[in-house]
Amino acid sequence: xxxxxxxxxxLTYHPILxxxxxxxxxxPSLPLQITSFQEYQQxxxxxxxxxxxxxxxQAETFHWHKPWDRVLDWNFTDPRxxxxxxxxxxxxxxCLDRHLTTRGDQTAxxxxxxxxxxxxxxxxxTELHTAVCRVSNALRxxxxxxxxxxxxxxxxxxxxxxxxxxxxxxxxxxSVVFAGFSAQALADRVNDADCxxxxxxxxxxxxxxxxxxxxxxxxxxxxxxxSVRHVLxxxxxxxxVKWNENLDRWYHEEVDGQPASCAxxxxxxxxxxxILYTSGSTGKPKGVVHTCGGYMVYTAFSxxxxxxxxxxxxxxxxxxxxxxxxxxYILYGPLLCGATTLMFEGVPTYPDASRFWQVCAKxxxxxxxxxxxxxxxxxxxxxxFVDGHDLSDLKVIGSVGEPINExxxxxxxxxxxxxxxxxxxxxxxxETGGMMISGLGGLSPQKATFAGYPLPGVQMALxxxxxxxxxxxxxxxxxxCVKFPWPSILRTTWGDHERCRTTYFxxxxxxxxxxxxxxxxxxxxYRIIGRVDDVINVSGHRLGTAEVxxxxxxxxxxxxxxxxxxxxxxxxxxxYAYVIVADGVPAGDxxxxxxxxxxxxxxxxxxxxxxxxxxxxxxxxxxGKIMRRILRKVASGDTGALGDTxxxxxxxxxxSVIAGVV
Ligand code: PRX
Numbered sequence: 001x002x003x004x005x006x007x008x009x010x011l012t013y014h015p016i017l018x019x020x021x022x023x024x025x026x027x028p029s030l031p032l033q034i035t036s037f038q039e040y041q042q043x044x045x046x047x048x049x050x051x052x053x054x055x056x057x058q059a060e061t062f063h064w065h066k067p068w069d070r071v072l073d074w075n076f077t078d079p080r081x082x083x084x085x086x087x088x089x090x091x092x093x094x095c096l097d098r099h100l101t102t103r104g105d106q107t108a109x110x111x112x113x114x115x116x117x118x119x120x121x122x123x124x125x126t127e128l129h130t131a132v133c134r135v136s137n138a139l140r141x142x143x144x145x146x147x148x149x150x151x152x153x154x155x156x157x158x159x160x161x162x163x164x165x166x167x168x169x170x171x172x173x174x175s176v177v178f179a180g181f182s183a184q185a186l187a188d189r190v191n192d193a194d195c196x197x198x199x200x201x202x203x204x205x206x207x208x209x210x211x212x213x214x215x216x217x218x219x220x221x222x223x224x225x226x227s228v229r230h231v232l233x234x235x236x237x238x239x240x241v242k243w244n245e246n247l248d249r250w251y252h253e254e255v256d257g258q259p260a261s262c263a264x265x266x267x268x269x270x271x272x273x274x275i276l277y278t279s280g281s282t283g284k285p286k287g288v289v290h291t292c293g294g295y296m297v298y299t300a301f302s303x304x305x306x307x308x309x310x311x312x313x314x315x316x317x318x319x320x321x322x323x324x325x326x327x328x329y330i331l332y333g334p335l336l337c338g339a340t341t342l343m344f345e346g347v348p349t350y351p352d353a354s355r356f357w358q359v360c361a362k363x364x365x366x367x368x369x370x371x372x373x374x375x376x377x378x379x380x381x382x383x384x385f386v387d388g389h390d391l392s393d394l395k396v397i398g399s400v401g402e403p404i405n406e407x408x409x410x411x412x413x414x415x416x417x418x419x420x421x422x423x424x425x426x427x428x429x430x431e432t433g434g435m436m437i438s439g440l441g442g443l444s445p446q447k448a449t450f451a452g453y454p455l456p457g458v459q460m461a462l463x464x465x466x467x468x469x470x471x472x473x474x475x476x477x478x479x480x481c482v483k484f485p486w487p488s489i490l491r492t493t494w495g496d497h498e499r500c501r502t503t504y505f506x507x508x509x510x511x512x513x514x515x516x517x518x519x520x521x522x523x524x525x526y527r528i529i530g531r532v533d534d535v536i537n538v539s540g541h542r543l544g545t546a547e548v549x550x551x552x553x554x555x556x557x558x559x560x561x562x563x564x565x566x567x568x569x570x571x572x573x574x575x576y577a578y579v580i581v582a583d584g585v586p587a588g589d590x591x592x593x594x595x596x597x598x599x600x601x602x603x604x605x606x607x608x609x610x611x612x613x614x615x616x617x618x619x620x621x622x623x624g625k626i627m628r629r630i631l632r633k634v635a636s637g638d639t640g641a642l643g644d645t646x647x648x649x650x651x652x653x654x655x656s657v658i659a660g661v662v
Contacts, residue, residue, distance in 0.1 A: 269293025433488025
């Protein structure tokens, strides 16, 4: 309680200052909001016929310091994509300042704390603007400026949202790391981007847990983060933390007393807005880079259309800001559109499995956006937790992050949507910045397990994996690719453009390859099948199998390992690890626990294997490659159709793997 009071005190609003400085900011207009499926079809056709005209029209609705000279300059060979070249802007002026005269008093961020009894916090657009300005000034006072990287390792508290926006305001590049990653994973990300500052909290409340976030940052620093000049510590629970006089600064001490206005850094459209690390099929996670102009235009446009947001609605996305969904659809998209965006500190099952529905009823939520893994987990707890809550304000409910199975879709539709609320199943990725394939809430036809049609401006293609040719006509299936740039496509992977090229632009020359397989039905609706590379999606969290293997292999007694995904009722996919241990080492539960602990240490709890099978050897091709196809089948219990194993270097390994299945 006391902590919240401290927090509110430094957000005190100074109306005169704010008004005088921003009265010249023109009234906001919004991108086109489509109102019927027929209109969608017309707009889609128009957006494809002349993408530049279409996106310029959307971009014109924002506040620019200088208009662009050229709408789009691109090739998918280097690759190089530049939208709104020569234009300059600041995304936070579009999220905040331009709303002040029209909706200054409207709630921008509605914060629902972990404990149901604790008071909610409502930050109006004016208060949020003031708070962002104060933190911007504090960051500048700490020597942070345009182009510097700032890493976040924080719980879902308003200070996270405020400080991320403050980075954007001064042109610093934010790199938010999900606060469930380990110290090692945090240090890797801090070092990859040479972050000058880490912003963290003391502790993180999640359900009944109280996690010592600052300790993890201390451990990361101890591992070696030479670029870090300061650690800014937000006092969340107020419990004691270790203090490093050289580095650590209290957030409130730096922020309180800072002026309530702060001139926004004028950014080029293609200046970097943020880095967000995500896993791929090889090597360590890569920093996906998004830039200011295109990301702004696309997140606002997609938010407005998919959720059919109307002024006054209360919108809630349950994601964490540590993931792209939180960036695009808790923060930027909604704030750009002047929405009220709910931010939730807790977890779906605390104090019990009705929490989501209680929050929906309490705040009269109109649009609700969550992940299939949460839907399945809540479905498993029983209908009594959802039935009986007043969900009558819901107008659109959304799903994101992984394929939604039919059972979960039907349950969501019947028990949350009460059979009347449209579901939007939104397919997209960290790299796409915004939703790519999705129904528009209430306008588009919907079909369980189908994401639907591409958004305007999005030119999808299915590619035959053998011929490399585009499959035209319907129905069809193939590798899911995109033929033409959309404004929020990733621009590069931080510090390694070649990796961006080889990962996304070489599988199908001339196209962006998503890593997913998909099919189109007779009506052209898309259904995502899942990843076709060595990426697994565990509870909506994206992990590379190689990344988990590397962590397992860190254990001194492990000789080799192979990790695959297998179907899991709640998580979508579980992690199955085949492990070879050194001769004479007793392979049993103690070693299993040590391996799990190793993965927690190297990556974090989200990556810990669900099943570990000790094996003598792994089935390999004659060139020494592990036959993952077979391991995936065995882990899925599908040992009847393993295909031809005679070409293996060691076909006998298959039998022993099957015999030892856990
Ligand atoms: O496999 C797809 C799956 O999640 C991957 C992207 O993960 P990430 O970058 O972490 O972003 C998740 C949030 C946008 C995709 O390659 N995925 C995402 N949404 C869906 C999905 N699979 C099926 N249906 C979806 N709606």
